[in-house]
Amino acid sequence: MIGRVWKFGDGIDTDLLAPGAYMKGSVEELAKHCLESVEPKFAASVKPGDVVVAGRNFGIGSSREQAAQALKMLGVAAVVAESFGGIFYRNAFNLGLPALVCAQAGTIEAGQQIDIDPAAGRIVVRNDGRVLTCDAVPEHLMQIVALGGLVPYLEQRFRRAG
Amino acid sequence: MTGAAAIRPQTLAQKIVARAAGRDSVSPGEIVICRVDLAMIHDSGGPRRVKPILERLGVPVWDPERVVVVSDHYVPAVDADSAAILKLTRDWVKDQAIRKFYDQQGICHVVLPERGNLTPGLFVVGGDSHSPTGGAFGCFMFGVGATDMAGVLATGETWLKMPETILIRWGGRLSDGVSAKDMMLHACTRLGMDGGDYQVVQYDGDGVRALSMTERMTLSNMAAELGAMTGLIAPDTVTAEYIAAAGGEAADIDRWQADPDADYRAVHEFDAASLAPQVAAPHSPANAGDVTSVADGKAIDQCYIGACTGAKLEDLHMAARVLKGRQIAANTRLMIAPASTRITAAAAADGTLAILTEAGAILLPSGCGACAGYGAGVLAEGERCMASTARNFQGRMGARSATVFLGSPYTVAATAVAGQIADPRPFLAEGKA
Known part of the structure; x- marks a missing residue:
């Protein structure tokens, strides 16, 4: 997948991704406020296929999976970060959003086009041709994301069992 | 072999x-x-x-x-x-x-x-x-x-x-006016919010063994703020007594201990005896220092004792020790949401609630409440709050430009009396006289 980069810093928490004030309502409404405290134009400007690139500890805080769901709903194709909050990392794959750990995420710049191969753990920065390596994703998480998330994965499992 | x-x-x-x-x-x-x-x-x-x-x-x-x-x-x-x-x-x-x-x-x-x-x-x-x-x-x-x-x-x-385990060992015993919350704000600041790296954190040492179950719960609760998957404390008689009183299944203390030669990713040593009350400045629990270094003399608009982290019965007792016979400052408000209805009942029965309300505290329903910005007691733009909660992320407790400081229930109560960030220890010393 090839996507345009939105760049964020360290410690992007779940209150920034899914503000508590909008948690009561629909995820569609909540998504309009995703990251607005740090990048007011993000929700309105992000395009399907865009990629979020960030520093350390992306998605720390709450277990609310709306943090990942809002990004997915806005069309974000993947999140690349130096590290992730553990619960967010699981949530992202469960909702069909690949999350890739890349030590060199900080060298990717806003607006660049990057070509991501989650299965191979490889990112190519198309602007300068650099190849970045990502940590391997556990195989079952790749299967989950390939099917679109944990729910379709479980549907398949129950169908086979039934 | x-x-x-x-x-x-x-x-x-x-x-x-x-x-x-x-x-x-x-x-x-x-x-x-x-x-x-x-x-x-x-x-x-x-x-x-x-x-x-x-x-x-x-x-x-x-x-x-x-x-x-x-x-x-x-x-x-x-x-x-x-x-x-x-x-x-x-x-x-x-x-x-x-x-x-x-x-x-x-x-x-x-x-x-x-x-x-x-x-x-x-x-x-x-x-x-x-x-x-x-x-x-x-x-x-x-x-x-x-x-x-x-x-x-x-x-x-x-x-x-399967995570590795990071051992956090607290030697010594806490001095009066210092609590498990201070231990965690200090640990978060020393190790960072990703210090736990989604591994297991385990707490041990004399400083931990000396704590009640409710204080131990505060340590484990804030393993989340260290980014750990969980925050274990090996069971002992304190654990077993709490569970027996709660009507739970009897604890098998001997079975659920680590082997003596188990491998740990890291061992971090801390000293409980020399720890001062901690306050985390906005917008991270890993942004803490001694209360005296964070106190800035500026007015605090709201003080909040609530959440899973900071409104258990013992937390209310801490606040009551500071507030007994005192009044909160005119420029601030103190809101207290006991963590459960049983805690409210126990605090009513032992006289704690009367001390809190006579000092001017406003009681709120038991629930997550203002901590996550879901319930009553949220903040207006630009307001400053001191809270006994676990997180002070930007915008979490209401308006985006509101700022939240984190401290122990002692420190929140002292701040309510002073109307600005205050060290609770002088209040406790006076209370004893």
């Missing part, structure tokens, strides 16, 4: 996970499937999110006796939307024949052990990030999101990549 068949010494976490995975042992880094002993969900991430998924899968919860539901986020209802969430929760619990349902009885992390649901060695999954709180009881308890939880409810199992 039996050569190749010998099992390497295991940490407490490894022993619990191995048991849940039906194996003799498990090594760090291995991906294992575990049977879940208990699943806990609340009104926000629970029924309203998992019901559609279970319906799509066409299955009920795998075992209603292993599911605990707590309504604590949107309580009490303030509008038609929150009322609908609470009603959906009640209806679903009935539909699924779940008996362990605590409707507006307090915050899940406090209610769960209070009602005798935890005992050492259990593998517990919670639909909330502060689920590591259960680690204080020697349970491998961790938080997951709603879809993950729906998978648990449908199948009775979940996966994990």
Whole structure:
């Protein structure tokens, strides 16, 4: 997948991704406020296929999976970060959003086009041709994301069992 | 020795996970499937999110006796939307024949052990990030999101990549006016919010052994702020006595201990005796220093004692020691939301509530409340708050430009009296005279 980069810093928490004030309502409404405290134009400007690139500890805080769901709903194709909050990392794959750990995420710049191969753990920065390596994703998480998330994965499992 | 068949010494976490995975042992880094002993969900991430998924899968919860539901986020209802969430929760619990349902009885992390649901060695999954709180009881308890939880409810199992354990050892004993909350703000600042690296944190040492169960719960609760998967404390007689009093299953203390030669990723040594009250400045619990270094003389608009982290009975006792015979400053307001209805009852019976309200505190319902910006007591633009909660992320407690400082219940109470960030120790010294 090839996507345009939105760049964020360290410690992007779940209150920034899914503000508590909008948690009561629909995820569609909540998504309009995703990251607005740090990048007011993000929700309105992000395009399907865009990629979020960030520093350390992306998605720390709450277990609310709306943090990942809002990004997915806005069309974000993947999140690349130096590290992730553990619960967010699981949530992202469960909702069909690949999350890739890349030590060199900080060298990717806003607006660049990057070509991501989650299965191979490889990112190519198309602007300068650099190849970045990502940590391997556990195989079952790749299967989950390939099917679109944990729910379709479980549907398949129950169908086979039934 | 039996050569190749010998099992390497295991940490407490490894022993619990191995048991849940039906194996003799498990090594760090291995991906294992575990049977879940208990699943806990609340009104926000629970029924309203998992019901559609279970319906799509066409299955009920795998075992209603292993599911605990707590309504604590949107309580009490303030509008038609929150009322609908609470009603959906009640209806679903009935539909699924779940008996362990605590409707507006307090915050899940406090209610769960209070009602005798935890005992050492259990593998517990919670639909909330502060689920590591259960680690204080020697349970491998961790938080997951709603879809993950729906998978648990449908199948009775979940996966994990076996973490290593990071040992945090507190030597010495806390001095008067310093609490578990101060220990955690200090640890977060020293190790960072990713210091736990989604591994297991385990607390030990004389400074931990000297703590009550409720104070230990604060340590485990804030393992979440270290980015750890869970925050274990090996059980001892303090654990066993709490569980017996709560009517829980008797604790097997001897079984649920690490082997003496178990491997740890790191051991961090801290000194409880020299620790001063800590205050975390906005917008991170890892942004703390001694209260005297953070105190800036500027007015604090609101003081809040609440949340799973900072409104247990002992937390209210701390606040009452500072507030007894005193009045909160005219420029501030003090709001207190006891963590459970049982805590409110106990605090009423022992005279604590009278001390708090006579000092000018406003009592709020038991629930997650203002901590996460869901309930009553949120902040206006530009307001400054001192809170006993676990997180002070930007915008979490209301308006985006509001700022939240974190401290112990002692420090929040002292700040309420002074109207600005204040060291609680002089108040306690005067109280003794």
